[in-house]
Amino acid sequence: MSQKINNIQKVAVLGGGGWGTALALTAARAGRDVILWARDPGTISDIRSRQQNQRYLPGITFDEELLATNNLAETANADAILLVTPAQSTREMLKALATVGTFKVPVILCAKGIERSTGKLLSDVLIEELPQAIPAVLSGPSFADDVAKGLPTAVTVACENKTLAEALTTALAAPAFRPYASTDVIGAQVGGALKNVLAIACGAVVGRKLGASAQAALTARGFAELTRLGAAMGAQQETLTGLSGLGDLVLTCSSAQSRNFRFGVELGEGQNAADLIAAGGKLAEGAHSAKIAVELGKQHGIELPICEAVAEVVQGSSSIDKALSSLMSRPLKHEDGKQ
Numbered sequence: 271m272s273q274k275i276n277n278i279q280k281v282a283v284l285g286g287g288g289w290g291t292a293l294a295l296t297a298a299r300a301g302r303d304v305i306l307w308a309r310d311p312g313t314i315s316d317i318r319s320r321q322q323n324q325r326y327l328p329g330i331t332f333d334e335e336l337l338a339t340n341n342l343a344e345t346a347n348a349d350a351i352l353l354v355t356p357a358q359s360t361r362e363m364l365k366a367l368a369t370v371g372t373f374k375v376p377v378i379l380c381a382k383g384i385e386r387s388t389g390k391l392l393s394d395v396l397i398e399e400l401p402q403a404i405p406a407v408l409s410g411p412s413f414a415d416d417v418a419k420g421l422p423t424a425v426t427v428a429c430e431n432k433t434l435a436e437a438l439t440t441a442l443a444a445p446a447f448r449p450y451a452s453t454d455v456i457g458a459q460v461g462g463a464l465k466n467v468l469a470i471a472c473g474a475v476v477g478r479k480l481g482a483s484a485q486a487a488l489t490a491r492g493f494a495e496l497t498r499l500g501a502a503m504g505a506q507q508e509t510l511t512g513l514s515g516l517g518d519l520v521l522t523c524s525s526a527q528s529r530n531f532r533f534g535v536e537l538g539e540g541q542n543a544a545d546l547i548a549a550g551g552k553l554a555e556g557a558h559s560a561k562i563a564v565e566l567g568k569q570h571g572i573e574l575p576i577c578e579a580v581a582e583v584v585q586g587s588s589s590i591d592k593a594l595s596s597l598m599s600r601p602l603k604h605e606d607g608k609q
């Protein structure tokens with residue numbers, strides 16, 4: 271493995287959506303040899319022939335000529351894999367990978383979510399499906415459009431092996447893309463998964479025109495939920511207050527560029543979650559993680575009232591108004607959560 275650590279040159283990116291394409295571009299800008307796997311043939315031909323991914327990164331043409339394929343076997347000799355398909359497809363993707371190679375390399379999980387059917391973090395899913403791979407996580411405040419356009423971005427790259435975490439940051443660092451190394455694989459995942467749920471709540475408050483004060487209050491109380499669950503699951507405080515925790519929460523809870531935030535705005539404006547999901551619009555990972563986050567909270571003895579409100583609205587068992595009124599009428603508490 272030490273040879274691989276010192277020489278992460280061939281990077282395979284799995285996922286031809288906005289984030290997969292943006293990460294492939296930034297890895298190419300970092301000087302890596304990049305192969306991008308996508309399942310959609312239209313995406314591959316768009317990238318090959320026009321240096322665009324119009325479906326997921328509309329209006330952006332890139333200078334880099336990315337090598338794109340829909341043959342997964344072509345990724346088998348990579349020194350590192352970036353897995354960038356939606357969280358709920360992680361297991362399926364890993365099962366597919368296992369059929370084409372051994373992958374005794376770092377697999378960097380870039381999706382933000384919790385497996386809905388099991389409540390498992392994606393690193394646990396990876397260990398189950400590809401036990402010889404080395405789990406790593408890339409997370410932080412970063413919109414695909416910004417990264418694809420080369421705007422400045424900083425993220426956390428976590429791997430339990432400190433040397434490998436540092437090697438991965440070296441391999442991915444580009445002039446406008448600054449990864450920080452961490453050994454906290456759990457913390458980097460909890461922040462990314464929960465901020466999506468909390469961003470839906472903030473979006474709903476904006477959609478309902480409840481004011482900037484309410485949005486700030488939800489963000490701060492949401493951060494309390496994120497840090498308490500994270501700590502109970504073994505995350506480090508510095509990670510939760512860092513890029514992949516507070517940093518991403520602030521971004522996603524305040525920007526209409528976020529799909530989770532916009533999903534919340536639409537709910538706040540009176541649309542129905544089931545209809546929004548059935549319409550197959552933009553990916554809002556928080557809608558898929560809300561209920562399982564609440565269940566994880568219960569397992570760890572942590573109350574997550576905002577996540578619970580989002581879960582209830584998403585599953586149609588509460589309206590926005592009812593959910594907000596039950597949040598406001600909870601018994602008065604100390605801010606630190608202690609009695």
Ligand SMILES: NC(=O)c1ccc[n+]([C@@H]2O[C@H](COP(=O)([O-])OP(=O)(O)OC[C@H]3O[C@@H](n4cnc5c(N)ncnc54)[C@H](O)[C@@H]3O)[C@@H](O)[C@H]2O)c1
Nearest residue numbers: 286287288289290326355356357359381382412413414553
């Ligand atoms: N877009 C961003 O700004 C951004 C930033 C950071 C993290 N992320 C995270 O990255 C993950 C992917 O997001 P995205 O923005 O690229 O989504 P996207 O909707 O732009 O693209 C999703 C891609 O995954 C593919 N896909 C979907 N289901 C699949 C399956 N079962 N097997 C194989 N491929 C499948 C789609 O064809 C598409 O190419 C999400 O978890 C998201 O939270 C996104």
Ligand SMILES: O=P(O)(O)OC[C@H](O)CO
Nearest residue numbers: 410411412413528529530
């Ligand atoms: O568009 P969203 O809500 O999926 O957010 C994208 C990134 O996770 C922001 O860091």
